[in-house]
Amino acid sequence: MTDHIASNLSALRARIAAAARGAGRDPAAVTLVAVSKTFGEDAVQAALDAGQRVFGENRVQEAAAKFPQLKARYPDLELHLIGPLQTNKAREAVALFDVIESVDREKLARELAKEMARAGRRPRLYVQVNIGEEPQKAGVAPGELDALLAACRGLGLAIEGLMCIPPADQPPAPFFARLRELAARHALPVASMGMSGDYVEAIAEGATHVRVGSAIFGVRPRPPAEPG
Numbered sequence: 001m002t003d004h005i006a007s008n009l010s011a012l013r014a015r016i017a018a019a020a021r022g023a024g025r026d027p028a029a030v031t032l033v034a035v036s037k038t039f040g041e042d043a044v045q046a047a048l049d050a051g052q053r054v055f056g057e058n059r060v061q062e063a064a065a066k067f068p069q070l071k072a073r074y075p076d077l078e079l080h081l082i083g084p085l086q087t088n089k090a091r092e093a094v095a096l097f098d099v100i101e102s103v104d105r106e107k108l109a110r111e112l113a114k115e116m117a118r119a120g121r122r123p124r125l126y127v128q129v130n131i132g133e134e135p136q137k138a139g140v141a142p143g144e145l146d147a148l149l150a151a152c153r154g155l156g157l158a159i160e161g162l163m164c165i166p167p168a169d170q171p172p173a174p175f176f177a178r179l180r181e182l183a184a185r186h187a188l189p190v191a192s193m194g195m196s197g198d199y200v201e202a203i204a205e206g207a208t209h210v211r212v213g214s215a216i217f218g219v220r221p222r223p224p225a226e227p228g
């Protein structure tokens with residue numbers, strides 16, 4: 001059931017390295033976040049056995065069911081939250097995740113600052129940008145990014161980078177380029193962009209993190225449920 005994962009991972013790593021070199025970039029400058037949402041612990045274990053250590057999940061509840069035991073066994077496992085976060089789950093997210101990629105509003109930033117102070121644990125934070133300004137999409141509007149970053153600074157939150165999901169129905173490269181420009185303008189070192197279908201384009205535009213799920217684990221067994 002999980003035999004394909006090691007071979008998918010090694011093929012993907014080779015393609016990521018080739019894309020980086022093709023763009024004149026150091027392959028080591030691109031981190032692969034393996035998106036394991038909807039897949040079980042056995043799939044994550046197969047990826048761990050193949051040397052993968054950075055994982056992404058889009059729901060707090062699902063990650064909380066899957067990862068605490070694995071994190072206890074693999075101290076270098078790094079878990080990213082890549083889905084929308086409700087303020088009432090901020091405490092659980094701060095306890096579980098090493099990186100929260102979906103900070104997108106001041107109210108959430110305030111809640112995270114409070115829970116980080118309470119827990120004495122400081123996950124690294126990225127701001128999610130609604131780069132295509134799509135009404136149905138999560139993320140701060142590009143025009144409101146400056147204000148959100150300033151609010152985060154005011155709360156004592158260090159933001160490491162930006163994350164985006166470009167519109168599904170348009171060529172992604174210009175959106176990736178725009179995210180990279182926004183990150184550069186704010187001197188943020190991280191740009192998390194690119195998924196199974198477009199990581200090559202994202203790397204060409206400067207992605208430091210690509211979030212890839214189905215190209216590693218296969219077609220997802222069930223559609224993602226509501227955010228959480």
Ligand SMILES: *Cc1c(COP(=O)(O)O)cnc(C)c1O
Binds near residue numbers: 037058197213
């Ligand atoms: C599911 C998901 C991914 C991975 O998508 P694939 O197309 O399976 O690679 C990346 N980023 C986010 C935010 C996701 O929700």
